[in-house]
Amino acid sequence: MSTDTAAEPDTSFSQRLWREGEPTYRQILTHPFLLGLADGTLPREAFRYFVVQDSHYLRAYSRCLALVAGRSPVEDAVRTFALHAANAVDVERELHASLLGELGITEADVEDAGVAPTTLAYTSYLTSVCATGSWAEGVAAVLPCYWVYREVGRTLVERSSPDPLYARWIATYGSPEFDAVVDQVLTVTDALDVSATEQARCREHFAVTTRYEWMFWDAAWRQYAWPV
Numbered sequence: 001m002s003t004d005t006a007a008e009p010d011t012s013f014s015q016r017l018w019r020e021g022e023p024t025y026r027q028i029l030t031h032p033f034l035l036g037l038a039d040g041t042l043p044r045e046a047f048r049y050f051v052v053q054d055s056h057y058l059r060a061y062s063r064c065l066a067l068v069a070g071r072s073p074v075e076d077a078v079r080t081f082a083l084h085a086a087n088a089v090d091v092e093r094e095l096h097a098s099l100l101g102e103l104g105i106t107e108a109d110v111e112d113a114g115v116a117p118t119t120l121a122y123t124s125y126l127t128s129v130c131a132t133g134s135w136a137e138g139v140a141a142v143l144p145c146y147w148v149y150r151e152v153g154r155t156l157v158e159r160s161s162p163d164p165l166y167a168r169w170i171a172t173y174g175s176p177e178f179d180a181v182v183d184q185v186l187t188v189t190d191a192l193d194v195s196a197t198e199q200a201r202c203r204e205h206f207a208v209t210t211r212y213e214w215m216f217w218d219a220a221w222r223q224y225a226w227p228v
């Protein structure tokens, strides 16, 4: 991995990060979970697993955003990430109220299911980077969650889904409102002042969390549970 940034003066930092995740992103678009979501053939059990694990994910993710907010040296970024941390909590409540309700899943079911291996691995990685890495490393680690969902949303919204529940999920991430949210984070990312060494770490975190995004869908597709 090159840490030489001077050779590419016209490439924004976010574009350089995206390059690290792009090979994984291409595989995300063709993952059977997302193909099934778009054509309506995704088994309900896989979607149910996803929504339950996403509830656990969002709890940890909102705390990561609050950490990134609190550690930001830039006031605008404090505001952006603190708002998004609150929104992530609201998204979870909204999920509970609508999707979980329609799937017949209760709060007790979410607790009983517990945190699955991939959810724990992804959220633990995010939490450790946001708590113990530099501020820029935290931003790079949380970014794929936003960016991958925007790109997936944009791609799927053109096809939508014959299943109204899946269509609703797609519409959330394919909306202009969500587009604006992601733009705010990309603006923060492109304003980061990072050394070459720190850039290399950021690129690594971005690559890892993009891979975890793929794994999160894959775990739901395979209903992956603790082996022992």
Ligand SMILES: Cc1ncc(C[n+]2csc(CCO)c2C)c(N)n1
Residues within 6 Å of the ligand: 054, 057, 058, 061, 084, 085, 087, 088, 091, 145, 146, 147, 149, 213, 216
């Ligand atoms: C595994 C997983 N990854 C990303 C998202 C999307 N997402 C969750 S919180 C947030 C930002 C603030 O609301 C975004 C974009 C998800 N739901 N689940």
